[in-house]
Amino acid sequence: MYHKVRKKVHVLLHPELGETKWDKIINGFIIFLIIANVIVVILETVQPLHEKYFIFFKYFDLISVIIFTIEYLLRLWSCIHETRFEHSFYGRIKYVFSVDGIIDLLAILPFYIHSIIGLDLRVLRILRLLRFLRLFRLTAYMKSARMVRNVFVKRASELKLSVVLILFLVIIASSIMYFTEHQTQPKVFTSIPATLWWAFVTLTSVGYGDMVPVTTLGKIMTAVIMLCGVAIFALPAGIITAGFLEEMQKMRQKKTIKCPNCGHSFHHEHVD
Amino acid sequence: MYHKVRKKVHVLLHPELGETKWDKIINGFIIFLIIANVIVVILETVQPLHEKYFIFFKYFDLISVIIFTIEYLLRLWSCIHETRFEHSFYGRIKYVFSVDGIIDLLAILPFYIHSIIGLDLRVLRILRLLRFLRLFRLTAYMKSARMVRNVFVKRASELKLSVVLILFLVIIASSIMYFTEHQTQPKVFTSIPATLWWAFVTLTSVGYGDMVPVTTLGKIMTAVIMLCGVAIFALPAGIITAGFLEEMQKMRQKKTIKCPNCGHSFHHEHVD
Amino acid sequence: MYHKVRKKVHVLLHPELGETKWDKIINGFIIFLIIANVIVVILETVQPLHEKYFIFFKYFDLISVIIFTIEYLLRLWSCIHETRFEHSFYGRIKYVFSVDGIIDLLAILPFYIHSIIGLDLRVLRILRLLRFLRLFRLTAYMKSARMVRNVFVKRASELKLSVVLILFLVIIASSIMYFTEHQTQPKVFTSIPATLWWAFVTLTSVGYGDMVPVTTLGKIMTAVIMLCGVAIFALPAGIITAGFLEEMQKMRQKKTIKCPNCGHSFHHEHVD
Amino acid sequence: MYHKVRKKVHVLLHPELGETKWDKIINGFIIFLIIANVIVVILETVQPLHEKYFIFFKYFDLISVIIFTIEYLLRLWSCIHETRFEHSFYGRIKYVFSVDGIIDLLAILPFYIHSIIGLDLRVLRILRLLRFLRLFRLTAYMKSARMVRNVFVKRASELKLSVVLILFLVIIASSIMYFTEHQTQPKVFTSIPATLWWAFVTLTSVGYGDMVPVTTLGKIMTAVIMLCGVAIFALPAGIITAGFLEEMQKMRQKKTIKCPNCGHSFHHEHVD
Structure with missing residues (x-):
């Protein structure tokens, strides 16, 4: 009986x-509560709203934490129905330190820390947003989410390399610009670390306009740097696009192959 | 006879x-009238032009609405020659609430609402622009238009996911920047909703320069956020590119090949 | 003899x-002269340089025009050795109105118009730049140049469609922003045509910062418009990338296909 | 014995x-020292840090140069164990003028030039960053690094062409804008070379906002130029993406497949 209830709770969550229908309703309610929480955290920072709805925000937070705490405890209690958390003690410990478990805990912990030891970490309530990612476990989005994840995981090595190349270009660009602009604009291009900001803003093509080279040499160097930036920043985009295409082709690839030896027909993914 | 005329009208439209030739002339005229209308709506907002050509703009609008109304009524009358609107009563109701029907109605309704109940919705005249999209039904553009549409429809799930990821990054970036910049620039980074604007402007690499971080921590966080933004905003671009390639490959694979030896026709994928 | 010289001149050009070696030397000299001309046209606009080197610029232009004129006349004289300009009279007329002929004429005509009827079109000297494109006829670059050209020609229909979609988004965005921002900033968002400038600057992610929405509604609408812009501007990029890939695959595709009927092996491009 | 030690040194480096384990420790230490050097060069430009830690920076540089010099001499001594530097004299000369040798020398030479002839080239210490690239020789990153390199090398011709097209657009855009904006803003669009800066900043979509067209014609031309820029700047991105995809496909095609029926191993392209 107890076992059956716990199993039922696990399925519902x-x-x-x-x-x-019930698991969908419960899940829908939790998703709704997460979104409402994120919106409240955002709106709370607006001074007039904060003053006017102070009490409402406070009680909304309290109720949310109560619900999230109950949910967390239920998840902790019922998680052992999952194969990876099977053991009744170590399984639960494992759950607490799993990615999901940490995200769930981060959603409620700041409240308790604030209540007990007075440390104000309410800022971290924005992390409740992370719980929203659970949505992509649903069947409808799972395929797409897995595809996106695969692209980043399988192409991690190339993406890391392109981040290193970007950082390289940023450092070299900053050094060049510091030495060409520092004398003319000593209060703008004060040091290389300050010029790093210029390099990031320029190479990502944001261009706020708070630091702009004025010397002819600085402008010529910037033009060269920007052209290099176009090529270097095309790398991650190209890697991601190529990765996507590969994932899509794999999904489609249900072509039959014939073995040149025995003539047996089989699908490629069988042997991959 | 009556049936024949209606059929004729349907083909002409x-x-x-x-x-x-006549259907092309009529269609060409309507397309021309739509473009002229859009240009007039745009130019009307220029104060000196509005004052000088007030009468012209008024009559042009009146005549356009009369023509569009006649066209709308003719379409409503003759639409039952299309299979999906076949029933003489429900078919027409269906047409009124079809995407095409609503777009056609939106082009004339604001005028009548303004004339009858005085509510000024002339702003909506810009929606006449939507009628222009009808152009892409023509054979010359149909293939391309269908390809573009297919890319967005088939990749809808991945595109939705990337929009969610973009919104995530925007919300997290805003929260971080609010907490790092609020104290130094309380009048610029006033609240998280205000900082959301900064996040959109920065992550889309527009960079107006109206909100710029000034603290060292804020600048470092912005650099990290911009790098994440490059990766996240490469997602929709990559998805669309990969989608295009898939559509193009599909189109190519449909071509029949003829063997130069025996003249046998076959599809390429037969032998792949 | 005369025929042989003309043939020789044609090959040399x-x-x-x-x-x-001689045709390479002559061609190299002409390319060098074109580049020098473009640099001179650019430098002439710098006031101090113009004042100091006025005489030099004048004579350099004179000598260049003389050389370009001789070259033009030689090309006109010898062009009939090309199959498409074969006829001794109509062939030359055809050359004058060919793309190459017009570009070559544009390089010298402004000088003569200025000398004879006094009309100052020296601005057009920058068009000598176009003659530089001849460089991509050389074997080393021909393959790449043809590939780039093919991508734009074959994907013309999709690219046109994406330009139309971009213009759509720009017009709709301008209309929305005009109606949300005009009342608050009547001197900035003066009319829809003025707001079109904002829309182009924002959607291409340039973001000069000369026109920035300040109302909350305007900012929200801008965020939505920018997200749409990311998707719409990814279209041409995606089309070009997909086009490139197709060209590259075609070049590689020297795979043999077997006809399922008679077993004859042949290359795919044979029948395409 | 001497030969064996030299061989050992070569492997360790x-x-x-x-x-x-030792070669990894030594290499790790050198990589760490390079990164520390780059950080020191960057931080040294911050005035307060420079004043406070002047002595530390000086000794850190001294020690680094000593270590790098020893390493350089050891590399020079042991390089003859590589096939390409086999000869005991010419091999070493070859190493000095190899890309690696020059990078290694650039890391220490500025110090000696400063010490001996007093010429302050300490700026060049930032070039120690280049030594960091050695990291991509390691097996873990070699595949990705080679892929990125291959994309740029194999597509060099197309990339060069797109750089030429970008420069074309930049020059033409500058000339147009100079002639439309010079009269209205003579102090901003002073000359074509000055307008080149505007063209680079606009076409790379950086948009600092220091040079903005104000005339209606200038704005219309800018809109057209920006649309062309979207197409032209999509070229290098498209080329790089297509190049990546090609590399990835090549890598995949090398995988061997086993027939689940008879166990015969064969390459996929055998049967394609």
Whole structure:
């Protein structure tokens, strides 16, 4: 009986497992509560709203934390129905330190820390946003989410390399610009670390206009740097695009191959 | 006879069906009138032009609405020659609430609302622009338009996911920047909703320069956020590119090849 | 003899045909002269340089025009050795109105118009730049140049469609922003045509910062417009990338196909 | 014995060759020292830090140069174990003028030039950054690094062409804008060379806002130029993406497949 209830709770909290309406309703409510929480955290920073709805914000936060705490405890209690958290003690410890468990805990912990030891970490409430990512476990989005994740995971090495190349270009660009602009604009291009900001703003093509080279040499160097930037920043974009295409082709690739030896037909993914 | 005229009218209003010159002339005239209308709506907002050509603009609008109204009524009358609007009563109701019907109605409704109940919705006249999209039904552009549409429809799930990721990054970036910049620039980074504007302007690499971080920590966080932005904003671009390539490959694979030896026709994928 | 000299001149002016050193030297000299001309036109606009080197610039232009004129006349004289300009009279007329002929004429005509009827079109001397494009006829760059050209020609229909979509977004964005910002900033967002400038600057992510929305509604609408802009401006980039890939695959595709009927092996491009 | 020690030294300095822990430790230390050097060069330009830690920076540089000099001499001594530097005299000369040798020398030469002839080239210490690139020789990154390199090398011709097209657009855009804006803003658009800066800043979509067209014609021309810029700047991005995809496909095609029926191994392209 107890076992059955716990199993039931586990299914209700994991809508990707169950088929009843209730798990969808519960999940929908939690998603709604997360979004409402994020909106409240955002709106709370608006001074007039904060003054006017102070009490409402406070109670909304309290109720949310109560619900999230109950949910967290239920998840902790029922998680052992998942294969990876099977053991009744170590499984739960494992859950607490799993990515999901940490995200769930981060959503409620700041409240308790504030209540007990007075440390104001309410800023971290914005992390409740992370709980929203759970949505992509649902069947409808799972394929796309896995595709996006695969692109970043499989191309991690190339993406890391392009980040290193970007940082290289940024450092070299900053050094060049510091030495060409420092004398003319000593209060703008004060040091290389200050010029790093210029390099990031320019190479990502944001261009706020708070630091602009004025010397002819500085402008020529910037033109060269910007052209290099176009090529270097095309790298991550190209890697991601190529990665996507590969994922899409894999998905489509249900072509039959014939073995040149025995003539047996089989699907490629069988052997990959 | 009456049936024949209605059928004729239907063909005349749908240049993709007919083969005579007249449907092209009528369609060309309507396209021209739509473009002229859009230009007039745009120019009307220029104060000196509005004062000088007030009468001309007024009559041009009146005549346009009369022509569009006649066209709308003719379309409503003749639409039942299309299979999806076949029923003489429900078919027409269906047409009124179809995407095409609503766009056609939106082009004339603001005028009548203004004339009858005085509510000034002339702003909506810019929606006549939407009628221009009808152009892409023509054979010359149909293939390209369908390709573009297919890319967005088939990749909808991935595109939605990337929009969610963009919104995530925007919200997290705003929260971080609010907490690092608020104290130094309380009049610029007033609240998280105000900082959301900064995040959009920065991450889309527009960079107006009306909100710029000045603290060292804020600048470092911005650099990290901009690098993440490059990766996240490469997602929709990559998805669209990959989608295009898939569509193009599909189109190519449909071509029949003829063997130069025996003249046998076959599809390329047969032998791949 | 006369025929032979003309043939020789033709080969000397078309380095992609000949194998001697002389055509490369002549061509190299002309390319150098074009680049020098463009640099002179650019530098002439710098006031101090113009005052100091006035005489030099004048004579350099004179000598360049003389050389370009001789070259033009030689090309006109010898062009009939090309198959498409074969006829001794109509062939030369055809050359004058060919793209190459017009570009060559544009390089010298402004000088003569200025000398004879006094009309100052020296501005057009910058068009001598176009003659530089001849460089891409050389074998080394021909393959790449043809690939780039193919991408734009074959994907013309999709690119046109994406330009139309961009113009759509620009017009709709301008209308929305005019109606949300005009009342608050009547001197900045004066009319829809003025706001079109804002829309172009924002959607291409240039963001000069000369026109920035200040109302909350305007900022929200801008965020939505910018997100749409990311998707719409990814279209041409995606089309060009996909086009490139197709060209590259075609070049590689020397795979043999077997006809399923008679077993004859042949290359795909044979039948395309 | 002497030969064996030299061989050992060579392996220790090339972690991609050896299998012991020591080469990794030595290499790790050198990489760490390079990064520390780059950070010191960057921080030294911050005035307060420079004043406070002057002595530290000086000794850190001295020690670094000593270590780098020893390393350089050891590399020079042991390089003859590489096939390309085999000869005991000419091999070493070859090493000095190889890309690696020059980078290694540039890291220490400025110090000696400063000490001996007093010429302050300490600026060049930032070039120690280049030594960091050695990291990509390691097996973990070699595949990605080679892929990125291949994309740029194999597509060099197309990339060069797109740089030429970009420069074309920049020059033409500058000339147009100079002639439309010079009269209205003679102090901003002073000359074509000055307007080149505007063209680079606009076409790379950086948009600092220091030079902005104000005339209606100038704004219309800018809109057209920006649209062309979107197409032209999509070229290098498209070329790089297509190049990546090609590399990835090549890598995948090398995988061997096993037939699940008979166990025969074969390459996929065998049967394609």
